Amino acid sequence: MDEVLSQSEIDALLSAITSGEMDAEELKKEEQEKKVRVYDFKRALRFSKDQIRSISRIYENYARLLTTHFSTQLRTYVNISVTSVDQVPYEEFIRSIPSLTVLNIYSVSPLDGRLIMEINPNIAYALLDRILGGQGKSIDREDSLTEIEKLLLHQFFEKGLDCFREAWSSVIEIDPVLEEFEENPQFIQLVSPNETVVVVSLTTKIGETSGMMNICIPHVILEPIVSKLSAHYWMQPTKNKIDEEAYRKITKELHGxxxxxxxxxxxxxxxxxxxxxLNRGDIxxxxxxxxxxxxxxxxxxxxxxxxxxxxxxxxxxxxxxxxxxxxxxxx
Structure with a gap:
């Protein structure tokens, strides 16, 4: 994208040309010369801005659904919102998260591959505190979660799978399954280190505790549906699909x-x-x-x-x- 000059920069450029400090012919020569732009192949962009916006819309809906789900389950104030949606190498995502964190690994049939939801320890410990009857305060811990704490978090996030399914229903019907629960990101190698992934960052606030939840989506998951992430697909009029079995049952009941x-x-x-x-015979x-x-x-x-x-x-x-x-x- 060409650089856009401000009005002051334009005035300074015109002034320099007028005073002779800068030659207009030299500017033309510089413009004609080939310009080299540095390109980092490790940060290859696999998705257009339009497709990234579509992913952002999906997860904005997911954040709203998850906010309602968390508030209902925890019975406290919860606010979740999308902070950013970026394309980064998988290796960079792994390096950016804490060495000891909470990692949920989901399969999303019928799509290939698996995605990761990373829950910052601040949020994970606040969830545990609230689930166990506390006020939802986070604590500083350096040790791993106990088996009971892992089970509680696993069950809690399993209940939120419907939110994930509904958020993606506008693009594709998926059947998400929480397959694994991990704490050390070094033990997870879903794709090659240089593979491009989409990272959705969600700012999460539970009571007085705030932190981040990051969702890592490998390219292999989105590749089959990349055409559905364009603005053209979203602008197409949706056709109401009739459930033939339900229609038959309703018709049968109405007939009776x-x-x-x-x-x-x-x-x-x-x-x-x-x-x-009145008497008999009266009219x-x-x-x-x-x-x-x-x-x-x-x-x-x-x-x-x-x-x-x-x-x-x-x-x-x-x-x-x-x-x-x-x-x-x-x-």
Missing amino acids: ATLDVKTILGEASITIEQFLK IALDQAIEQPLRLIINDKPKFYVQPGKFKNKMSVQILEEIKGVIEHDE
């Missing part, structure tokens, strides 16, 4: 549902005195004219105009037309 269907021949209003004086005049169609009521809502008749020696109605423009009020 019962409805209350009735036709009202007419209505009339009389006084209590008239009601008390009550309804408000329904004989030439007008009746209404078919389904679940107490008028749906069709019908006419009465007989079908196979049973009283029946024939549908004439649908009743439109009826405003239905939910009770």
Whole structure:
């Protein structure tokens, strides 16, 4: 990317050309000369800025989901946010983390390879303190975790696999599994030292304790889905996929549902005195004219105009037309 000059630098350059301190022809010659840019093959960039932004979006969603999960499990204030997403050699990532830390190693089927989540000891000890009933304070320790502490952390992070799965669901359906738990990064060699990995750094705060969680994603994991990390893929309209089995079951249940269907021949209003004086043979005049169609009521809502008749020696109605423009009020 070409260097962009500030306004003061532009003014100084114009002033130098005007005063003769700098020759415009010499500037043109310098511009035409080939410029050599130093390139470090150990830091080869395998992903574009667009793809890095897509990974950042995935893990911003993951950070929000993990914040909710941690807050629910620990019943305390938790805040997790994405600090940076960088491409670095695997060797540089290993050197950057403490010699004694907490490392979760995940497989993400159907993708190949495994990824690492490194939890800073400050956060790991705060988690343990909170899980065991404390206030979530971190402690300075130089010894390794006990087997019970490892088991507690392993179970705690296993419960958060759904957050990982949901965060990636916008790109691919994965089945993450927490396979290993390690403390010394020197014992882990997932890829070659010069292999490019994506490191997502998450700033984590639990109560009054803060620290970092780093997620190392080797290139081999992202290679099959690299096309899905482009802006073009994210901007494509998503098509709702129909679960055929669920659709069939819902349709079957709806077909067996019962409805209350009735036709009202007419209505009339009389006084209590008239009601008390009714005798056999008396006639009550309804408000329904004989030439007008009746209404078919389904679940107490008028749906069709019908006419009465007989079908196979049973009283029946024939549908004439649908009743439109009826405003239905939910009770």
